[in-house]
Amino acid sequence: MNSKVPPDLSRMNRAVFEALDHDQLVELTCRLHAVATDLAERLAMNSTNSSRPPSSDPPFGKGGAVAAGSGGAGGAGVTAGGAGNPTPPVPSRKPPQPSGRKPGKQPGAKGKWRDEPLKAERTERLWPCTCDGCGMPLEMWDKEVRTGAAFPVLELERTPGGIRIACVEHRYQVVLCTCGHETEARPGVGVLSFLDGRKRQLHLTERCMVAPSLAAFIAALHIRHHQSRRKIREFLLTWMGVPLSVGSIDRCIREVGVACEPIVQDLLEEVRAAGIIHADETPWYQGVLNCWLWVVLTATTAVFHIGSRRHEEIRDLLGDAIIGWLVTDGYGAYRDYERRQRCLAHLIRKGLALAGGLSPDGVQFGEWLVRELRGLIHAVAEDQGHTILNPIQARMKRACKLHRDHETEKIRALAREILNDWAAIVAFVRNPYLPATNNEAERALRIAVIARRLSFGTRNEEGSAAYAASLSVVETCRRRHVDPWSYIAETLGRARAGFMHNPIPAAA
Numbered sequence: 001m002n003s004k005v006p007p008d009l010s011r012m013n014r015a016v017f018e019a020l021d022h023d024q025l026v027e028l029t030c031r032l033h034a035v036a037t038d039l040a041e042r043l044a045m046n047s048t049n050s051s052r053p054p055s056s057d058p059p060f061g062k063g064g065a066v067a068a069g070s071g072g073a074g075g076a077g078v079t080a081g082g083a084g085n086p087t088p089p090v091p092s093r094k095p096p097q098p099s100g101r102k103p104g105k106q107p108g109a110k111g112k113w114r115d116e117p118l119k120a121e122r123t124e125r126l127w128p129c130t131c132d133g134c135g136m137p138l139e140m141w142d143k144e145v146r147t148g149a150a151f152p153v154l155e156l157e158r159t160p161g162g163i164r165i166a167c168v169e170h171r172y173q174v175v176l177c178t179c180g181h182e183t184e185a186r187p188g189v190g191v192l193s194f195l196d197g198r199k200r201q202l203h204l205t206e207r208c209m210v211a212p213s214l215a216a217f218i219a220a221l222h223i224r225h226h227q228s229r230r231k232i233r234e235f236l237l238t239w240m241g242v243p244l245s246v247g248s249i250d251r252c253i254r255e256v257g258v259a260c261e262p263i264v265q266d267l268l269e270e271v272r273a274a275g276i277i278h279a280d281e282t283p284w285y286q287g288v289l290n291c292w293l294w295v296v297l298t299a300t301t302a303v304f305h306i307g308s309r310r311h312e313e314i315r316d317l318l319g320d321a322i323i324g325w326l327v328t329d330g331y332g333a334y335r336d337y338e339r340r341q342r343c344l345a346h347l348i349r350k351g352l353a354l355a356g357g358l359s360p361d362g363v364q365f366g367e368w369l370v371r372e373l374r375g376l377i378h379a380v381a382e383d384q385g386h387t388i389l390n391p392i393q394a395r396m397k398r399a400c401k402l403h404r405d406h407e408t409e410k411i412r413a414l415a416r417e418i419l420n421d422w423a424a425i426v427a428f429v430r431n432p433y434l435p436a437t438n439n440e441a442e443r444a445l446r447i448a449v450i451a452r453r454l455s456f457g458t459r460n461e462e463g464s465a466a467y468a469a470s471l472s473v474v475e476t477c478r479r480r481h482v483d484p485w486s487y488i489a490e491t492l493g494r495a496r497a498g499f500m501h502n503p504i505p506a507a508a
């Protein structure tokens, strides 16, 4: 026997094994053992013991044990070799011990600061509106006594040829009212985002070196274009000649998130009232917590939410009384909703996996199921009558019933899954305006999945809420053909001054 040729697994079953004599069985067992060892070693590969990149490693629970709740995000390391296994165990990386230090600058470390002050290219004067003394509105002709606060602000300007960053000195003027009282204009103050145990809380205020226009640009580079804070710093310094610290850039990204948060509640109301709602979820890491990032979206509105993996999370998000249809994958959290369309692309993929498998029954059932599902989608799309649609559904149901007690687990599981969720799978036949797939939600989640792979998630609740709110606003604006960054700049400006946000304009 040539041990290089892999054994043909598709030809093996219980009857074949029972027909073999002792020597043949030993030989076969050895070859199967070799295959199993090879597969186990391949499963245990990671960046420390193979040429795989570190980005392919699971972010948490590295090393030996299977990561707790790695929930579909590319299963984690599996140990090879148990007791009595002659092959050496594949070395696994030890989970890093937490140093106990907080991220960022350490106490006592030398700080960094600007060597020379920013040079303003022009000044902008700001006046108080009403008199603090008598409450009357101040007029153009009231006398300016002096300048109170003054500080440089970096503003992003759009020019016909592109963009530039201008340094403008904001001067807050003191005005003398006719009543004799002097009133000083002051930078506006917005909300305080409080996080327990943080030395310096995030306070939105107009007394800030980065104007809302530049903050929105920085947020765009981070959220939409996946640039890290350090890369943004390098970009601004190299291409725009603007020295900003990583801390200032981080602050801008957080401020945008905090300013976007109140908008999410409005968006959620709009989603709940829609006729068709897509919902999906993907794993997300918040510090060491394993969370889900949920998305619910309609044609013109999207809401992202980072929360627990509890089934109730979607109910908390959408509420009990949605009037529309929910389009989802097969995840159990959505099963309580009656008016639901199940994503058929997921089932087709499962069918294709069976069709490409080793079990002959599975190949047959998988190929057949894929053909019927695709046929059903086409028939509905072409508006065929019941004489075509009903037989397809009847054939599918009958085949699933035939396979629901099959000896192979995967076949059995798929057949039962289809039968258990039958109403949701064929809902689009009676309601042809329903989409047969959940691609809309999956596409919207892509940006977050890429961000997760690059950044390993968020660190705390503030970061999660801010990131989800920013994503919601950006995606909603894109769906409504509104420039998200102008809207975000305007919203941040209002939030820093302590004003309510304006709603996102309706689709043009």
Ligand SMILES: [Zn+2]
Binding pocket: 131, 132, 133, 134, 135, 136, 177, 178, 179, 180, 181
């Ligand atoms: Zn007055």
